[in-house]
Amino acid sequence: MTTNSSREQGTLGRGGLTEAADGAGSIKRPSARRGRAPVDLERIAAAVREILLAVGEDPERDGLRETPERVARMYAEVFQGLHQDPNVHLKKLFRQKYDEMVLIKDIRLVSFCEHHLLPVVGQAHVAYIPNGNVIGLSKIPRVVDVLAKRPQMQERLTEELADLLMQELAAKGVAVVIEASHSCMTIRGVAKPDSTFVTSAMRGVFKERLATRSEVMSLIFGSRR
Ligand SMILES: [Zn+2]
Numbered sequence: 366m367t368t369n370s371s372r373e374q375g376t377l378g379r380g381g382l383t384e385a386a387d388g389a390g391s392i393k394r395p396s397a398r399r400g401r402a403p404v405d406l407e408r409i410a411a412a413v414r415e416i417l418l419a420v421g422e423d424p425e426r427d428g429l430r431e432t433p434e435r436v437a438r439m440y441a442e443v444f445q446g447l448h449q450d451p452n453v454h455l456k457k458l459f460r461q462k463y464d465e466m467v468l469i470k471d472i473r474l475v476s477f478c479e480h481h482l483l484p485v486v487g488q489a490h491v492a493y494i495p496n497g498n499v500i501g502l503s504k505i506p507r508v509v510d511v512l513a514k515r516p517q518m519q520e521r522l523t524e525e526l527a528d529l530l531m532q533e534l535a536a537k538g539v540a541v542v543i544e545a546s547h548s549c550m551t552i553r554g555v556a557k558p559d560s561t562f563v564t565s566a567m568r569g570v571f572k573e574r575l576a577t578r579s580e581v582m583s584l585i586f587g588s589r590r
Contacts, residue, residue: 403448409437443477446514454507455533458498464537466577467499468492468584472506478549479516487545487561490585493530494537494570494577505530519543519564527566538569540581 410433417424417432424433469491476485489509512525527541542565551558570577 404441404444406434406437406441409440410434413437443475443514444516446511449511449514451508451511451529452533454504454511455500455529457504458500458534460497461495461499462497463495463499466492466494466581466584468581469502469505470585472509474509474513474543474545476513476515476517476519476522476545478547479518481549481553482516483548483552485517485519485545485547487543489526490540490542491526491530492540492571492581492584493534494539496535496537498534498536500534519545519547519562523564523566527568531568536569538567538571538573538577540568540571540578541566542582542585 413433413436414424417429422429424430470488472489472491474485474487474489477483478485491505491509508529509526512522512529523541523543526543527539530536530541531539542563544561544563546561550556550560550562567578571581572578
């Protein structure tokens with residue numbers, strides 16, 4: 366999965382707003398989700414200019430002149446999940462007689478907390494027990510990415526992911542564990558640089574059977590010191 370910083374390098378340095386919007390296919394298209402308006406880059410740029418003025422900066426000085434447009438493109442990218450439908454990645458299932466646990470560990474997660482609009486970086490671990498259908502391994506990280514690239518709360522993201530997978534895979538059970546570091550805690554406020562926030566959502570047999578839940582937890586955390 367592409368990380369935030371490497372993608373950013375891809376879009377920086379390119380021309381004006383229109384070109385950047387063209388480059389990021391999903392941005393200009395009308396929203397697939399709840400009829401939201403597409404991203405208004407000009408409006409974000411104007412707001413960023415206002416913030417610079419409000420904190421006492423000079424948006425016209427050399428280093429800041431292109432910042433509002435750059436930040437606008439960044440927001441369009443990090444919130445692109447608002448205009449994407451995670452279900453499209455869950456349509457192609459394979460019939461397979463396999464009813465043991467499938468676990469995908471350490472899925473890179475980059476999200477933004479909706480309270481401060483600051484990055485949340487961590488890993489998602491997703492397990493499911495199939496009920497006749499399995500899904501291609503690359504699809505689950507894509508679903509994580511769509512849901513993460515929205516203003517989020519980690520608790521809600523965890524539950525949304527579990528409910529969506531439970532529903533679309535018609536699985537016997539789904540377990541989602543997310544561990545992430547919240548910039549709003551590590552760089553400001555209480556400033557606890559080492560703290561990690563862990564959330565979990567258990568559905569189906571993971572919720573009903575303690576042994577199954579213990580098994581997934583030891584597969585996820587067991588190898589750690
Ligand atoms: Zn926050």
